[in-house]
Amino acid sequence: MLMRTDPFRELDRLTQQLMSPGTWTRPSTMAMDAYREGDEYVVAFDLPGVSTEAIDIDVERNMLTVRAERRPVTKADDVQRELSERPLGVFSRQIVLADTLDTEHIKADYDAGVLTLRIPIAERAKPRKIAIGGDSSRKEISG
Numbered sequence: 001m002l003m004r005t006d007p008f009r010e011l012d013r014l015t016q017q018l019m020s021p022g023t024w025t026r027p028s029t030m031a032m033d034a035y036r037e038g039d040e041y042v043v044a045f046d047l048p049g050v051s052t053e054a055i056d057i058d059v060e061r062n063m064l065t066v067r068a069e070r071r072p073v074t075k076a077d078d079v080q081r082e083l084s085e086r087p088l089g090v091f092s093r094q095i096v097l098a099d100t101l102d103t104e105h106i107k108a109d110y111d112a113g114v115l116t117l118r119i120p121i122a123e124r125a126k127p128r129k130i131a132i133g134g135d136s137s138r139k140e141i142s143g
Contacts, residue, residue: 048113100125
């Protein structure tokens with residue numbers, strides 16, 4: 001149901017994480033899992049430490065875009081940072097969704113640093129039985 005378009009995405013993600021934090025013009029990617037559960041696709045994004053106000057989800061045609069921003073949590077001016085390993089900045093991920101998914105009814109939940117999107121499979125893509133019609137009044141031909 002999901003279509004991958006870039007075979008080097010994982011390499012790019014690792015390179016971006018090592019080189020610099022993401023910016024609005026060049027965001028870092030975020031880790032995700034995607035799987036089918038019954039009649040819906042589930043996509044889970046790791047966004048620990050990101051507030052719900054800093055998450056933006058858009059769907060345009062079949063392109064799903066998730067953007068988030070993680071800022072430093074220092075509250076006082078006299079704080080001296082000793083170690084900073086958690087990535088800060090802007091994160092973004094775009095996914096091309098198949099036509100068989102219903103993008104009008106996507107549900108989003110955010111719990112324990114994981115953004116979970118549930119995308120139902122469209123009714124037209126579900127298997128269904130086709131009834132065979134026919135004329136119930138048969139005519140007999142005599143000759």
